[in-house]
Amino acid sequence: MPNTLYDKLWNLHExxxxxxxxxxxxxxxxxxxxVTSPQAFEGLKLAGRKPWRISANIATPDHNVPTTNRSxxxxxxxxxxxxxxxxxxxxNCKEHEILQFDINDHRQGIVHVVGPEQGLTLPGMTIVCGDxxxxxxxxxxxxxxxxxxxxxxxxxxxQCLKTSKLKNMRVVISGELQKGVTAKDVTLAVIGKIxxxxxxxxxxEYAGSVIENMSIEGRMTVCxxxxxxxxxxxxxxxxxxxxxxxxNRPFAPSGDQWIQATKQWSQLVSDDNAFFDHEITIDGSSIxxxxxxxxxxxxxxxxxxxxxxxxxxxxxxxxxxxxxESGKKIKDIQLDQVFIGSCTNSRIEDLREAAKILExxxxxxxxxxxxxxxxxxxxxxxxxxxxxxxxxxxxGFEWRAPxxxxxxxxxxxxxxxxxxxxxxxxxxxxxxxxxxxxxxLVSPATAAASSIEGSFVDVREYL
Amino acid sequence: MKNTITxxxxxxxxxxxxxxxTDQIIxxxxxxxxxxxxxxxxxxxxxxxEDEGFPGQDVSKRKLxxxxxxxxxxxxxxxxxxxxxxxxxxxxxxxxxxxxxxxGFRVVIAESFADIFxxxxxxxxxxxxxxxxxxxxxxxxxxxxxxxxxxxxxxxVIFSEDSQVAQFEIDxxxxxxxLEGLDEIGLSLTHSEQIKEFEKKRAxxxxxxxxxxxKNG
Ligand code: SF4
Numbered sequence: 001m002p003n004t005l006y007d008k009l010w011n012l013h014e015x016x017x018x019x020x021x022x023x024x025x026x027x028x029x030x031x032x033x034x035v036t037s038p039q040a041f042e043g044l045k046l047a048g049r050k051p052w053r054i055s056a057n058i059a060t061p062d063h064n065v066p067t068t069n070r071s072x073x074x075x076x077x078x079x080x081x082x083x084x085x086x087x088x089x090x091x092n093c094k095e096h097e098i099l100q101f102d103i104n105d106h107r108q109g110i111v112h113v114v115g116p117e118q119g120l121t122l123p124g125m126t127i128v129c130g131d132x133x134x135x136x137x138x139x140x141x142x143x144x145x146x147x148x149x150x151x152x153x154x155x156x157x158x159q160c161l162k163t164s165k166l167k168n169m170r171v172v173i174s175g176e177l178q179k180g181v182t183a184k185d186v187t188l189a190v191i192g193k194i195x196x197x198x199x200x201x202x203x204x205e206y207a208g209s210v211i212e213n214m215s216i217e218g219r220m221t222v223c224x225x226x227x228x229x230x231x232x233x234x235x236x237x238x239x240x241x242x243x244x245x246x247x248n249r250p251f252a253p254s255g256d257q258w259i260q261a262t263k264q265w266s267q268l269v270s271d272d273n274a275f276f277d278h279e280i281t282i283d284g285s286s287i288x289x290x291x292x293x294x295x296x297x298x299x300x301x302x303x304x305x306x307x308x309x310x311x312x313x314x315x316x317x318x319x320x321x322x323x324x325e326s327g328k329k330i331k332d333i334q335l336d337q338v339f340i341g342s343c344t345n346s347r348i349e350d351l352r353e354a355a356k357i358l359e360x361x362x363x364x365x366x367x368x369x370x371x372x373x374x375x376x377x378x379x380x381x382x383x384x385x386x387x388x389x390x391x392x393x394x395x396g397f398e399w400r401a402p403x404x405x406x407x408x409x410x411x412x413x414x415x416x417x418x419x420x421x422x423x424x425x426x427x428x429x430x431x432x433x434x435x436x437x438x439x440x441l442v443s444p445a446t447a448a449a450s451s452i453e454g455s456f457v458d459v460r461e462y463l
Numbered sequence: 464m465k466n467t468i469t470x471x472x473x474x475x476x477x478x479x480x481x482x483x484x485t486d487q488i489i490x491x492x493x494x495x496x497x498x499x500x501x502x503x504x505x506x507x508x509x510x511x512x513e514d515e516g517f518p519g520q521d522v523s524k525r526k527l528x529x530x531x532x533x534x535x536x537x538x539x540x541x542x543x544x545x546x547x548x549x550x551x552x553x554x555x556x557x558x559x560x561x562x563x564x565x566x567g568f569r570v571v572i573a574e575s576f577a578d579i580f581x582x583x584x585x586x587x588x589x590x591x592x593x594x595x596x597x598x599x600x601x602x603x604x605x606x607x608x609x610x611x612x613x614x615x616x617x618x619x620v621i622f623s624e625d626s627q628v629a630q631f632e633i634d635x636x637x638x639x640x641x642l643e644g645l646d647e648i649g650l651s652l653t654h655s656e657q658i659k660e661f662e663k664k665r666a667x668x669x670x671x672x673x674x675x676x677x678k679n680g
Contacts, residue, residue, distance in 0.1 A: 016657040020636025024654055026661055028672045036556065038497035047648065053662070055673060064495065081495040081518055088497050125672060132555040132579060146579055149557040150586035150647070158651045160658060196482060197549040200578060230549065232578050253671035261671050296482050314481050408554075410491045417515075429486040429553060435515035 002271035004168045005235050006203040009143035009268070013126045015160055024160040028125040031111045032059035032098070032152070034089040035410070036130030040153035041092040051096050052159035058120055059093050059100040061086045062110045063410050067373050067400035073104045082411065109376020109402040112136040112343035116220065117378055119249025123238050123265040128155055133343050133426065135226040139219035140246070141238035141268040143203070146227060166232065167277040169202040170270075173210035175284040180460040182353065183218035184345060184424065184443035186210065187225040188290035189282065192300040199231030202278065205270060206236050210284035216245040217349040224344045225426050228297040238268035289459050291330050292428045292441040294318035299428070303446070303458045305330050321430055322438050323418065331456050333440065336419035338363070338370035338451040339433070340397075342407035345424035345444050346375030348382050354448035355388040357462055363396030364454030371398045371413065373405040397451075409434045422447045422456065470590070470616035470642070471569050475606035476532055476541035483546050484553035485580065489562040492517055502558055503565030507533060543612055545602050546573045550591075551580025560587045570614055572621075574599050585637050588644060590616065598629040616642060 003011070015024040037059075044050070051057065064085055069076035077083040086103060093100040101107040101114060108114070112133055115121040123141040128134060132146035147161065155161055171190055191198075204226050211219065219236045226234025236242075243262055246252045253261045288302035295318040301308075307328045310316040319326065324333070340346070340354050351374065363370045372392050374380040380402055383389055389399045406413040407425040415421050415437025424447050428439040442450070449459040493505045495518055508516040511533060513526040527534045533541070544563065550573035551559060560583045563571065571584070572592045584591040592614070594602070605612065605623050613622040616638060621629045639645065666673050 015661045016654045018650065018654065020639075020650075021634070022636070024651060024658065026658070026665060028665075035494050039499050039557075042497070042499075049648070052658075079495070085495050085497060122671065124669065130555060130557075132553065146555040148555055148560075148579055148583035148586060150583065154648050154651065157648045158654075158658060159662065160651060160654075162647060162651055196552055197575060197577075200549070200575065230552070230577065251674070253674070257671050261669070264669065296484075313479070317480070408486075408491045410494065427484075427486065427553060429484045431490055431509045432486050435509065 002274040004270045004274040004276065005141065005205055005237055005268060006143065006166065006168055006233070007274070009124065009126065010165060012124060013143070018162065022162050022164055024158070025126060025163050027128050027155050027159055027161055028056065029115070029120060029127040030057045030155050031115055031127065031129035031134070032057055032089070033063060033111050033129070033131060034061045034085045035063045036149050037092065037152055038085065038088045039149050040130070040156060043153045044156055049157045051098070051156045054097055056159060057098045057156070058115070059089060059098055060108050060111055060114050061089055061103055063404045063408065065103055065108070065403040066411050067403050067405050067413055070103070070401040078412070106377040106381065109379065110343045110346065110404055112224070113347060113375030113379065116140060116216070117249070117376055119246055119252035122246065122252065122261070123242060123268050128161055132227045133224050135232065135234040136220050136224040136343055138223040138226065138233055138235040139216055140242055141236065141265065143233055143235070145232045166203040167201055168275065169199060169204045169231070169278040170276040171204055171206050172208035172279070172281040173206065173284045174208045174281055175210065176213070177210055177284045177287060178460060180445060180463050181287050181289055182443040182445055183214060183221035185287055185290045186284070187222045188292065188297065188300050188441060189287045191225060191229045191297045192290070193282065194229055194280065196228060196296055196298045197230040199226060199229035202231050203233040203235055204229065204231040206234060208281070208284070211236055212239065215349055216241060217347045220347070221344055225297065228426055237270060238265045289443060289446050291446065291456055292439070293322065293324060293330060295321055295428055295430050297426070297428060297441060300441070301330050303330055303456060331458070333420060334366065334455050335422050335450060336368050337415055337421040338367060338447050339373070339406045339421055339423040339425065340371070340444050340447050341373030341375070341405050342425035343375065343404070344426045346373060346379065348379050350424065350444040351379070351383050351388050352386070354444040355391040357445055357448040357459070358395040358397070358452070359391050361395055361452045363451045366454035367451055368419070369398065370396060370451050371400055371406065373400045374402050376402050406433050408432060415439070422450045470614050471543070472611060472613045473542040473569065474538070474540055474609060475543035475545050475572070475602060475612045476538040477603040477606045478532060478544055478546040479603060480546060481548040482552055483550050485551055485556050485559040486553055488551070488559040489556065490516070494556060494558050499561050500565060502562035503567065506562040506566040507531070537609055542567050543570045543572065544568050545599065545606055546571070547599060548574045550576050552577040555579045557583045557587070560584055560589050564589050572599070572602060585640060586647065588641055590614070590641055592621070592631045592633070594629050594631060601628055
């Protein structure tokens with residue numbers, strides 16, 4: 001019987017059926033960060049249990065770390081409660097001898113940027129993390145899912161996730177993208193089409209010529225937001241692009257194992273005629289740069305669109321919160337802050353894309369603050385080697401140290417009450433980027449071009 | 464007429480919205496705790512209070528938002544929450560479930576739930592119930608009238624004043640877990656031999672997955 005990529009990954013990891021009808025799925029890699037793990041380690045200790053396989057785990061602090069003052073390490077964290085959380089991660093990793101890229105390690109960064117970058121994310125793996133954007137790693141033909149803290153504890157103790165099988169959905173992006181339209185616009189357009197619950201209960205495989213021609217960085221951006229469409233997992237088939245991306249990464253196999261691995265990995269594609277419970281196709285050439293106007297990622301519009309009529313309570317509530325009027329042009333939304341970063345868009349390709357637009361230009365005076373936060377220490381190093389940091393700084397952006405930063409504003413990087421922000425992150429929920437803050441999700445290119453103008457612009461006209 | 468033991472009897476509060484996300488249920492500044500308890504007073508913090516909340520504050524001194532439904536005096540003692548589509552979407556934070564429970568909720572009824580939140584509920588003994596939009600509308604109306612709602616988990620039926628309002632589906636094992644509070648990890652560990660066998664085979668087939676420790680440091 002022909003299988004989908006998801007089916008194959010599932011079959012490779014199914015351990016046993018429990019008495020309750022749920023499956024134990026073997027977990028190859030478990031990523032850990034400071035916010036969702038302390039209670040899991042605590043639970044383990046209280047029950048007198050130990051981690052099942054230490055080497056499956058890898059940790060890095062990201063949500064709470066400040067993006068300034070990093071040379072001071074832990075002492076650079078002003079907020080005592082945040083500091084305790086980062087220290088607790090240190091302690092738990094030390095106690096269990098779990099490999100951690102700690103706050104002083106140049107490999108530290110957002111867990112979903114670090115995993116692939118280090119070759120800790122390898123095709124064919126199952127990967128979990130106490131973070132919903134674990135779907136990112138599916139871009140490398142892995143089955144990767146976000147889990148809650150109880151499940152973190154379960155995976156630590158048993159090396160298995162207790163789960164049921166998802167249904168298969170395929171989203172085909174055909175044709176070719178217009179210039180200036182990026183992976184972020186693709187993933188937002190998909191959410192606009194299927195809605196934030198459209199993928200609930202499914203694993204979404206992204207396919208079609210647009211995805212095939214996309215870099216791994218772009219595919220990660222697309223899979224990252226599968227969860228915003230309600231899907232626990234996003235997937236892209238293995239191909240030569242995947243192989244090239246992984247080769248020579250620190251934790252990737254080498255020598256004979258590399259040959260053996262790539263041979264295995266080449267099977268990680270959906271078979272012809274494999275069955276999908278649901279399938280949609282979007283013409284890639286029809287996708288315009290996207291901007292969200294509301295408080296849910298499905299509240300999204302083409303850049304040349306208008307704020308919609310309030311036809312439901314949800315829209316009414318969102319427009320009130322965002323202080324926007326129906327009929328107003330997206331392009332007329334005035335911006336206060338610009339944020340380039342997050343596990344959606346903080347990889348080197350994203351920074352290059354934004355820097356290309358900013359080169360020789362200045363951020364508008366009406367922008368109070370524009371910051372760029374690389375996804376990891378290594379992304380930062382690479383960008384500095386390419387001189388991108390200088391381009392950002394000269395244009396008026398602040399160049400920061402790696403972390404989640406203003407994606408969820410657990411650290412000091414936050415929006416002020418009522419401020420509008422062009423953000424390359426993934427969630428425009430109320431207060432997500434700061435109390436009363438108003439987030440508009442966009443691509444790095446759109447964020448950069450809009451920072452010059454002070455309001456949203458069509459980046460296609462900027463190229 | 465009903466004649467079985469109820470799982471829970473209480474007052475319901477209507478949170479008449481789609482897409483209530485976990486950032487709303489418990490805003491990020493409260494995720495800095497390394498404990499599971501104490502989140503209740505900051506449940507729905509941005510909707511519930513007039514000012515911006517931060518950890519360690521004395522909440523009794525904060526001004527409540529009068530318009531927010533949980534603050535209305537007739538709903539103050541509610542322990543059943545009713546909402547609409549895609550409840551619990553967004554972040555995987557289990558703190559959302561901990562805060563709902565710490566506040567006093569025992570049951571959340573919605574048209575649909577986000578997957579991770581739904582799992583998190585069962586892992587903590589919070590009962591999530593999915594009903595059709597018609598049934599939700601019925602319950603919303605009943606909750607506005609302050610009618611007592613009874614949930615008979617055994618028979619998967621919801622009553623109000625002894626008449627049946629709705630029936631619901633629930634996975635039999637999950638039902639058992641809620642009723643008896645089973646140890647999930649303990650149960651999975653009864654499969655230890657199979658996990659070990661599987662792991663051996665996986666290490667033979669794909670040894671590169673197990674090489675992480677060699678590169679440490
Ligand atoms: S960057 Fe944002 S979405 Fe990504 S892991 Fe950090 S907080 Fe979560």
